[in-house]
Amino acid sequence: QLYYKNVTADIIGRKHGINAEQFQELANQTKPVISELNQMRESGQVAYRDLPYNEDYPRQVKEIAGELEGKYENFVVLGIGGSALGNIALQTALNPYMYNLDEKQRAGRPRLFVFDNVDPAQLASFLNWVDDKLDKTVFNVISKSGRTAETAAQFLTIRNVLLEKLGEKGYREQVVATTDSKQGTMRTITDDAGFKSLEVPDGVGGRWSVLSPVGLLSAAVCGIDIDELLEGARSMDERVKTEDFFKNPAAINAAVNWNYYNCGKRISVMMPYSYNLKDMSDWYRQLWAESLGKSKDLRGHDIFVGPTPVKALGTTDQHSQVQLYREGPNDKLFTFLQVNEFENDITIGGNPDCAPELGYLGGAKMSKLLNSEKIATEYALLKDKRPCMTVMFDKIDAHAVGEFIYLFEVTTSLAGLLFGIDAYDQPAVELGKEATFALMGREGFTDMAKDISPVAEI
Numbered sequence: 001q002l003y004y005k006n007v008t009a010d011i012i013g014r015k016h017g018i019n020a021e022q023f024q025e026l027a028n029q030t031k032p033v034i035s036e037l038n039q040m041r042e043s044g045q046v047a048y049r050d051l052p053y054n055e056d057y058p059r060q061v062k063e064i065a066g067e068l069e070g071k072y073e074n075f076v077v078l079g080i081g082g083s084a085l086g087n088i089a090l091q092t093a094l095n096p097y098m099y100n101l102d103e104k105q106r107a108g109r110p111r112l113f114v115f116d117n118v119d120p121a122q123l124a125s126f127l128n129w130v131d132d133k134l135d136k137t138v139f140n141v142i143s144k145s146g147r148t149a150e151t152a153a154q155f156l157t158i159r160n161v162l163l164e165k166l167g168e169k170g171y172r173e174q175v176v177a178t179t180d181s182k183q184g185t186m187r188t189i190t191d192d193a194g195f196k197s198l199e200v201p202d203g204v205g206g207r208w209s210v211l212s213p214v215g216l217l218s219a220a221v222c223g224i225d226i227d228e229l230l231e232g233a234r235s236m237d238e239r240v241k242t243e244d245f246f247k248n249p250a251a252i253n254a255a256v257n258w259n260y261y262n263c264g265k266r267i268s269v270m271m272p273y274s275y276n277l278k279d280m281s282d283w284y285r286q287l288w289a290e291s292l293g294k295s296k297d298l299r300g301h302d303i304f305v306g307p308t309p310v311k312a313l314g315t316t317d318q319h320s321q322v323q324l325y326r327e328g329p330n331d332k333l334f335t336f337l338q339v340n341e342f343e344n345d346i347t348i349g350g351n352p353d354c355a356p357e358l359g360y361l362g363g364a365k366m367s368k369l370l371n372s373e374k375i376a377t378e379y380a381l382l383k384d385k386r387p388c389m390t391v392m393f394d395k396i397d398a399h400a401v402g403e404f405i406y407l408f409e410v411t412t413s414l415a416g417l418l419f420g421i422d423a424y425d426q427p428a429v430e431l432g433k434e435a436t437f438a439l440m441g442r443e444g445f446t447d448m449a450k451d452i453s454p455v456a457e458i
């Protein structure tokens with residue numbers, strides 16, 4: 001179960017905390033946007049909200065996962081942004097740390113690799129390793145359009161390798177495409193080559209698509225219980241659709257974030273105290289940044305808003321960031337992720353007689369140390385009037401992760417409405433994409449190439 005702690009941290013004063021009166025005011029301000037979002041859902045404007053109820057997607061995903069089962073040792077995702085971060089986050093959260101390296105922990109399932117970049121050194125190293133295992137490797141290319149330069153470049157490279165080494169048959173059988181069901185470059189290539197394929201749902205942007213075939217296939221192939229994941233999202237839906245602010249964790253989360261942003265806390269730090277949850281903050285970082293960082297309000301007026309999401313990991317970043325977090329500018333809101341019960345715990349070894357100062361550690365549970373460090377950091381931050389929230393996981397399983405994902409998706413939608421912006425577009429990403437086309441000599445971008453040339457010379 002997920003719940004919040006310290007949301008009303010009014011021990012830290014009016015400016016840096018929220019007292020009961022302000023909390024009531026926030027409730028009054030947020031109630032109308034909860035019903036606005038519910039209406040948007042009814043009129044089909046937020047299609048991601050209904051993904052957990054779609055019965056076709058998990059069935060289709062399981063069908064393909066079943067066809068691949070036992071045949072492949074490696075499953076490789078080619079995608080970027082919303083077509084990769086959810087896959088990475090699910091894998092880190094729900095499979096063991098040594099999954100890729102330990103056959104026993106993999107229990108007959110393939111290793112997972114996600115390539116979300118066009119770094120030649122990285123891909124070359126992989127191609128070198130996979131060369132003699134190519135017939136045991138399947139590639140899931142995920143791209144709504146197929147025109148995203150990074151994914152297209154990776155795909156074209158893999159296509160060449162597959163055709164060269166395994167011929168037409170290998171190419172056809174060892175690529176699964178997740179793309180638009182009707183149109184786009186990747187749909188054309190898929191139909192032409194005869195790949196198995198899954199759909200990127202209409203009206204669901206990349207960063208909102210993890211609970212669709214985009215995120216579900218790699219999860220299912222790697223043994224993650226996608227039914228529980230979706231069930232978790234549905235159970236969170238029961239809580240986040242209520243118009244009772246005080247019972248709606250997404251509304252509280254959005255309102256608290258919005259409030260602190262308006263009080264000058266422009267940075268939102270997510271700090272899991274769990275390695276399993278570390279890539280969830282990467283997923284959240286994209287969701288938050290692309291959805292809420294906007295220069296125009298809904299009427300097209302200049303607004304320039306958006307909290308800057310920052311990921312940190314406890315305890316690692318205590319030894320890297322906490323000095324700044326406590327003594328630097330008081331411009332951050334902290335969201336901790338805490339786990340009450342770890343799947344595997346460790347009893348710390350006893351201390352040698354020559355080091356009695358380590359006696360407090362000997363025989364203690366490692367989870368106790370980790371969670372004590374979380375509480376200690378939170379305490380230290382609160383002492384310096386830095387507001388903190390905690391999302392508590394009783395344990396990390398597919399159900400809780402489904403709840404978490406849905407909670408933060410709906411939080412983002414509600415925050416978008418509170419900020420008065422469109423949370424579903426990303427117009428500012430386009431210019432950079434077009435400039436890349438121009439620099440790569442794509443037809444139709446000559447004028448832009450001329451405009452860029454002074455920058456390129458520098």
Ligand code: PA5
Nearest residue numbers: 081082083143144145148206207
């Ligand atoms: O969230 C988004 O919309 C983006 O991050 C996209 O997922 C990303 O740009 C990839 O797009 P596409 O699926 O068209 O290749």
